[in-house]
Amino acid sequence: MSIKTVSNVVNDHPHVRPAMRERVRAVIDELDYRPNGIGRQLRQGRxxxxxxxxxxxxxxxxxxxxxxxxxxxxxxxxxxxxxxxxxxxxxxxxxxxxxxxxxxxxxxxxxxxxxxxxxxxxxxxxxxxxxxxxxxxxxxxxxxxxSVDIGELGTRHLLQIGRRRIAFLGDKQSLRSPVVAERIAGYERALRAHGVPVDPRLSWVTPEWERRHGYDGTLTLMAAHPDVDAVFAANDLLAYGALHALRELGRRVPDDVAVVGVDDVEQSRYTAPTLTSIALDxxxxxxxxxxxxxxxxxxxxxxxxxxxxTHHLEVRESTSGVPVGAVPAGARAAAGA
Amino acid sequence: MSIKTVSNVVNDHPHVRPAMRERVRAVIDELDYRPNGIGRQLRQGRxxxxxxxxxxxxxxxxxxxxxxxxxxxxxxxxxxxxxxxxxxxxxxxxxxxxxxxxxxxxxxxxxxxxxxxxxxxxxxxxxxxxxxxxxxxxxxxxxxxxSVDIGELGTRHLLQIGRRRIAFLGDKQSLRSPVVAERIAGYERALRAHGVPVDPRLSWVTPEWERRHGYDGTLTLMAAHPDVDAVFAANDLLAYGALHALRELGRRVPDDVAVVGVDDVEQSRYTAPTLTSIALDxxxxxxxxxxxxxxxxxxxxxxxxxxxxTHHLEVRESTSGVPVGAVPAGARAAAGA
DNA sequence: AGGCTGCCTTCCAACGTTGCAAAGTCAGCG
DNA sequence: CGCTGACTTTGCAACGTTGGAAGGCAGCCT
Missing domain, CATH: 3.40.50.2300 (Response regulator)
Structure with a gap:
């Protein structure tokens, strides 16, 4: 049989007699033949x-x-x-x-x-x-x-639970990329809407958005501005670093400092305390x-x-203080020690 | 010039006169030509x-x-x-x-x-x-x-800090894959070496090794065996679920229950408490x-x-109780509340 | 000046596939 | 019995590249 006939069978072309089709299939199985993708692609250009x-x-x-x-x-x-x-x-x-x-x-x-x-x-x-x-x-x-709305949404939530000294964690020093610029724009818009003064010193620069930068950044931030009562982290990883630093500093979350992240990745349901975050689909x-x-x-x-x-806010313990599970509050307090 | 000459230039063949080489390069830049990978691959078979x-x-x-x-x-x-x-x-x-x-x-x-x-x-x-x-x-x-050694290493560490009712979290019901079988073999070997009886009821089955299975598994495990004083999770994700469940149950880590994971992924340095884990390279x-x-x-x-x-044990708070940072213990105790 | 040598360039074929067109086959019908 | 037409199979070419071989050219030696 000709090569072309095999091609016709493989590609389910019409006008192939059933007997021939069967014969070709048998041989294909026999030889464990697979079409060579490269040849096919060269012909098809894709x-x-x-x-x-x-x-x-x-x-x-x-x-x-x-x-x-x-x-x-x-x-x-x-x-x-x-x-x-x-x-x-x-x-x-x-x-x-x-x-x-x-x-x-x-x-x-x-x-x-x-x-x-x-x-x-x-x-x-x-x-x-x-x-x-x-x-x-x-x-x-x-x-x-x-991202403007994301910045606004997170900040408004922190304002609504009574925070006033809200830091934005994850600014970029040079080259302020649109991501950062937009989130900060939303953050500042929310502050202004609530009549809270914008303090540019609270837009805290981190080199990247990894956990360790959130950790380092929060340590220096809290040292410079001990009155900060909320951290709005540009993403969840920074927030994990922030939670770690705050724990090390003996600041209670959310009682002393509330924390919000962005991305709502799986892990945020499992941190201690669980992390309030803005979920992206x-x-x-x-x-x-x-x-x-x-x-x-x-x-x-x-x-x-x-x-x-679209995006939406997932409120968890790091701003609400309310545990997710169905366990008495007393038990939770003991758990944290 | 011929196609082949272009090919010779692109592939840095010898015997191309510099003048010609330059001319070809100029045209390549001019047209923003890129070799078509498919043709090349078809010829080379890779x-x-x-x-x-x-x-x-x-x-x-x-x-x-x-x-x-x-x-x-x-x-x-x-x-x-x-x-x-x-x-x-x-x-x-x-x-x-x-x-x-x-x-x-x-x-x-x-x-x-x-x-x-x-x-x-x-x-x-x-x-x-x-x-x-x-x-x-x-x-x-x-x-x-x-993995036998991994199972043994983690279990031995828990035994050395005085634990005796050590659960293995992440067994598989049917089809016990080699991963599980080996880790459990190591776990049991370590127990026997320390003269601690092996209780097969403490090899706790989870459907998969995701965070939620660690959470669900730990809730049911602790309900069935409240005397468990350590959880050896088959991977870090299960351990995160376990930490979450224990916190919800009001069990202190590591005081009441110590936890060890396997994989040592980045997040394990940031959980609260930080997670002891076996690092794989x-x-x-x-x-x-x-x-x-x-x-x-x-x-x-x-x-x-x-x-x-190779692999090695990274000891952190979930078994040692000692925080990682350079912060006084008093601060840490307050932080957990 | 002719031939030779050595370097550079071009030509040909092939990789494995499929679209198109031509060739082949067969059944039904006049 | 031959023709027609529909259906099936085959042959050819081309996709873009590169190895190998052949061709071309210039300079040098005699």
């Missing part, structure tokens, strides 16, 4: 591969995002290939410039630090989607979240992003599109 | 792609492993492609059988549940490396850890695994090889 470029896979937030994307991609017959940028501008530039060897059909990119102007001048013709606040005006499809974000990308792969033209995923 | 199949990317342990592998692969000029099995036998079978379309050069696989006999009968000719305890006798290169494991795989890709023949990565 690989079915999508690259995902995130700062890292280790942070719970990006890990959960990656996990969702892997699953969502598979559901659409695509395979995900992972790159890590560590949020460094040069690594992000490499991703934006495209891989030196053309291999993927599309790119899902979470940029953090590279200048948006450079993103906009990207010459690589591979379709891309951005996820996150970074990329306003880059002319690329994007799925984002409303990662599943929806991944799905939306992949949908935008698949459109472009299918040849959909048009101006860059922008979608915004 | 894709430079490595598949990684893990249960998920969300668990800190696998997340950190994935992250390390991505970096290690990149350092060797390979790109990592991620699949998730959720630890389900059928999904693992698919991975073992090979992707329907031949596309990757090699496979790094962390199986958890599929029968080893089936792994051994794998017909796919793509080189593979296994990571973990699962796969003994499959005839495939593997990087593992000594993920970086080394990833490197070893990739080394084995690259050998096979280079055509190295020979019997299956087995490497064992």
């Amino acid at each position: 690989t079915g591969l999508i690259a995902l470029a995130v700062p890292n896979v280790t942070s719970p937030y990006y890990g959960e995002l990656t996990s969702t994307l892997v699953t969502a991609a598979r559901a659409r017959g695509l395979t995900l290939l992972v790159e890590q940028t560590d949020g460094e501008p040069d690594r992000e530039r490499e991703v934006a410039a495209g891989f030196p060897v053309r291999l993927v059909d599309g790119l899902v990119f979470v940029p953090l630090s590279m200048p948006v102007a450079e993103l906009a001048q990207r010459r690589d013709s591979t379709p891309a989607v951005l996820i996150g606040e970074h990329g306003e005006g880059a002319g690329i499809d994007r799925v984002t979240i409303d 990662r599943g929806v974000m991944a799905d939306l992003a992949l949908g935008l990308l698949v459109d472009r792969l299918a040849g959909v033209e048009g101006p860059p599109r922008l979608l915004t995923a | 894709t430079g792609l490595i598949a990684l199949a893990v249960p998920n990317v969300t668990s800190p342990y696998y997340g950190e492993l994935t992250s390390t592998l991505v970096t290690a692969a990149r350092a060797r000029g390979l790109t990592l492609l991620v699949e998730q099995t959720d630890g389900e036998p059928d999904r693992e079978r698919e991975v073992a059988a090979g992707f329907p379309v031949r596309l990757v050069d090699g496979l790094v696989f962390v199986p958890l549940s599929m029968p080893v006999a089936e792994l051994a009968q794998r017909r796919d000719s793509t080189p593979a490396v296994l990571i973990g305890e699962h796969g003994e006798g499959a005839g495939i290169d593997r990087v593992t850890i000594d 993920r970086g080394v494991m990833a490197d070893l695994a990739l080394g084995l795989l690259v050998d096979r890709l280079a055509g190295v023949e020979g019997p299956p090889r087995l490497l064992t990565a």
Whole structure:
């Protein structure tokens, strides 16, 4: 039989006589033959591969995002290939410039630090989607979240439980990325709306948003401003570091200092005390992003599109003091010792 | 100029006159040309792609492993492609059988549940490396850890701080995988060595090894056996659940119940109390695994090889009661309330 | 000046697949 | 019995690259 007939069988072409179809299938099983993806792709010009470029896979937030994307991609017959940028501008530039060897059909990119102007001048013709606040005006499809509202929501919650000296943990010294700028804008807006003076010294700079930076940052913050009665951390990891530092300093949470995070990753339901956080819908974000990308792969033209995923506040012990479980308060107090 | 000359320039072949080389480079820049990976790969028969199949990317342990592998692969000029099995036998079978379309050069696989006999009968000719305890006798290169010793080490530590009613959290009901079997073997060996009777009722079954299973498991465990004075969790996530449950129950850690985990992921330095855990060297494991795989890709023949990565105990507050930071004990006591 | 040598460039073929078109087969019908 | 038409199979070409071999050119030696 001819090679082409095999191809017809493998691709379920019509006009193949059942007898022949059976014969070919038998031989395929016999030889354990698999079509060579490379040849197929060369012919079709597509690989079915999508690259995902995130700062890292280790942070719970990006890990959960990656996990969702892997699953969502598979559901659409695509395979995900992972790159890590560590949020460094040069690594992000490499991703934006495209891989030196053309291999993927599309790119899902979470940029953090590279200048948006450079993103906009990207010459690589591979379709891309951005996820996150970074990329306003880059002319690329994007799925984002409303970080101004996130900053406002978290701060308002702290104001409502009576806090007045609220620190924002996770500012950036140089290069204030949109993420930070927006969250701080929301934070300040909420303060003003409540008639609480904005003290710029309480926008506390951390080099990155990892646990240890939250820990170090909170130690120095509390030393400099002992009157701080709430910490609004830019993400959950910083908040974990803050909780650890506060415990070490003997400050009770939330009694002395309340803490709010952003991302609401799984771990936040298990810290002691459990962490109040603003939940972002990662599943929806991944799905939306992949949908935008698949459109472009299918040849959909048009101006860059922008979608915004929703978020909501999950109140837990670090601001309410109320334990999650159905256990008497007395028992809880004893537990903490 | 001819296509082949361009190829020669791109591949740094000798015998290209500098003038011509320059001319070609200029045009490449001009057109922003990139070699099409597919054509190249078709010619060379290799894709430079490595598949990684893990249960998920969300668990800190696998997340950190994935992250390390991505970096290690990149350092060797390979790109990592991620699949998730959720630890389900059928999904693992698919991975073992090979992707329907031949596309990757090699496979790094962390199986958890599929029968080893089936792994051994794998017909796919793509080189593979296994990571973990699962796969003994499959005839495939593997990087593992000594889980018997891990079980023994953790248990001995608990015995040495005076605990006698030590529960093992994370047994599996049916299908006791090698991971569990080995850790429990070590646990029982340590108990016997100390003359402490082995109580099989304290090998507590959990459906999976996620935080919530540790939480649920610990609640039921402590209800059934209130005299338990230590919990040896099969991994850190289970331990976080255990810490949460114990806090809710008003049991002090480590005073009433000491807790030990396995994996020593980043978060364990930040829980309250910080978690004693057995650290596995993920970086080394990833490197070893990739080394084995690259050998096979280079055509190295020979019997299956087995490497064992090291581990060590990180003692923290959940067994020692001693805080990590340089803060007076009095401050710490107040902090916990 | 002719031939030779050595370097540079070009040509050809092949990797494995699939779209298209041509060739082949067969049954039914006039 | 041959023709028509529908259905089935096969052949060819092309996707973009690179190894190997052949071709071209210039300079040098005699």
